[in-house]
Amino acid sequence: MSGEVSGARPGGRLPVTVIGGYLGTGKTTLVNRLLRAADGRRLAVLVNDFGATPIDRDLIVSSSGDTLEISGGCVCCSYGSDLMDTLMTLPEQRPDIERVVLETSGVALPGMVASAVTLLPAYRIDGIVVMADVETVRTMADDAYLDDTITRQLAAADLVIANRCDLVNETSLQETLAWLATQSPAARILPATRAEIAPDLLLGLRDGAAPRRSATLTTPGAPDAASLYDSLELDVPETVDITELGRRLSAPGTGVLRAKGILNHAALHVVGRRFEIDAAPAGAKSGRLVVIGLRSRLDRRAVEQAVQPSLSTSLRSD
Amino acid sequence: MTLSPITIFRARRILTMNPARPEATHVAVRDGRILGAGPLEELAGWGNYTLDERFADKVLMPGFVEGHSHAAEGTFWRYTYLGRFDRMDPEGKVWKGAESIEDVVTRLQEAERTLASPTEVLAGWGLDPIYYGDRRVVRADFDRVSTTRAIGVMHASGHIFNVNTRALELAGLLRPGVNHPGIPLGPDGLPTGELKGPEAMTIVGAHVGFDREALANDEEGLKRFAKLCVRQGVTTATDLANLLPDDAVSMMARVTGEASFPVRIVSFRRFQALTPEQVVDIAVKLKAKSTDRLRLGAIKLFVDGSIQGFSARLRWPGYYNGAPNGLWYTPPEAISGLYKLALQKGVLVHSHTNGDQATEMALDCLEGALLDQPARDHRFTLQHCQLADAAQFRRMARLGMCANLFPNHHFYWGDQHYETTVGPERAMRMNACATALASGVPLAIHSDAPVTPLGPIFTAWCAVNRLTASGRTLGTSEAISVADALRTITLGAAWTLRLDGEVGSIECGKRADFAVLEDDPLEIAPDKLKDVRIWGTVQGGRPFPANGV
């Protein structure tokens, strides 16, 4: 069942993308998209329950109990209230898995879930993604029962996917995006329709690989989406401090949604305003950086400056 | 046709809970059911009988019904008891309460000496450091017991573990940089050994003997739980929230079916990781597997967390100490969906709500569901429902909702609620039994064993006296009479389980389930109610003396 195990988990810690957001924000659509776009990456998708998160039938190879085998070597597990149990047994049961996508329940707080995941040495948090339905999110945030749940979800995000942009007019969209920015001050906000997101943003950039076409969207019926994203690939001098590089790329104003760099046996992962440093995979080419951002927002100059070893002037920040 | 033999029990006094004949001296039993309660001359009319005099100096009541307990109490007795208060184990031995952290450590040291292998884990339960002042329990305390074996102790609340250094090491948590709200760090930057909340607890649980596998399907635990029931006069007990996998159901069916098994177990399927359609379907199928002593087919739902864990959902103005509001455990859409479908299929749903905002949401969801799916007699019940106010009880009555309140909690944690969690005024209204009854809400009261000890007489004492552990009388206007309290632990709880036609009173046609008491609860002073001595039970006509189980 599993392929070559050695090298499948460079650095030892499995990256976890936490996907939060209330019911009906498009988490299901997003999860199915990620499974379709896995492209050889062996994902474990953990969902709170199968009922509320149906995996598209054509993706399911087989099912047994709480586990679905997904085409392409992925797996989908329902964890109920036993998330920690599921995470603790996963590496042993599926040593082939390269990455975990963890969908939280509609009322869970993804920040709390992420902090629980960090208790397990086998994992690192790659990013917290929170889905928001731009048509309803502000009403939900005013709901007598759900108000603080919604705002606490948003406040923990590294990336907010402002979904269903096609359902609102431009004025309302801009107002909602501005409101989201106040609720998620530490996040990059990403407008989307039908959860169409470049999979590399959530599934991670391949080591040493040139930006692949999947950095743009391959979804049929969304021909314009490709033009949304820009990706850059740069050489990074060995003398650059990798922590400082992470700090610069995740600073406000760079527009970087996701970046990955390998430098001196360390790997840098940037997701929105979060960055993590991990051991580099064996054989990865050092001195390379790949960056993705929204075409309209990515500040190329800031990115190019970020890879300069000694920077006397500070980065533009806003 | 030959009829089965009749036994007529004579008692000092029989409190029947049947208003047409509240008291009697004799009760006639055939085939495990009651032919009638009354004077011997009347009962003799049923035909030949054997007169059983063993209860001639005892008081009989309908067997007590514990409407919210967990069979896990039986499982926990395999660990070392470390609670603050005396507690009786299933064998009848009373374990003295630990009076200090030093005392806790001494007990662990004693238990440790009985273990052979140097790596065998040592587990304890019932710890409640709030009674020991401000000092926290830390891993150094338990390192004095052992540094080679993992030690883990669950707090009485069930929401916190304290462990030693070895357990942290095994769980991979003895490292700097741990950043989790449930794991305090010491001056050395390492976890202190206190682990709060389900995630942190799960990580160490398996290393200190609290693994889920062992807890889920524990035959010995179920048998020990049954012994506790006999000692407390309980003949019907809930096991409220079980995932009920097939192997557990067959184990429970087999064990409860044994001729000597003394209790009727009502096990609820927990709603999690499923759609309402799926869980209702499971409940309907489980119901078909019910037997007399194993009742299945009802659903338990969690709306919020706990008040002392600050995970309960409170309405304005929130927690007294300013803690942020708690957590929702189930989205409102799922609750509404489940209520509607369960009403349609006639499936019973009990919902855990602790905070008043959780109660309000459950009421909203039920009100909406009833508009779509009118149902005259659903018996949906709010479990704990500790912080509900008068308006909410009136609404419950209007919607036909029952309440199962938690007076024991008032005794063990009332002081903490008064001082920290909800403040004096709301602490006084918590577990408002009098308001519930005055509003016409069908009422039960519970222990939530193993959170507090199983024992309906003690629970009734709590509801009557409303004392806290420190001796404070908290909310006298919510105290209820002994007669009302005795009714809630029999017919009241039976009503919430849809079993009031079968158990809960001593009258013709019902199950011959009796609590057999040495003292008369209506004669003893109300503030001594908890001291009523219990001989044992009769269940389905079979006598079970507590000293013989």
Ligand SMILES: [Zn+2]
């Ligand atoms: Zn409970």
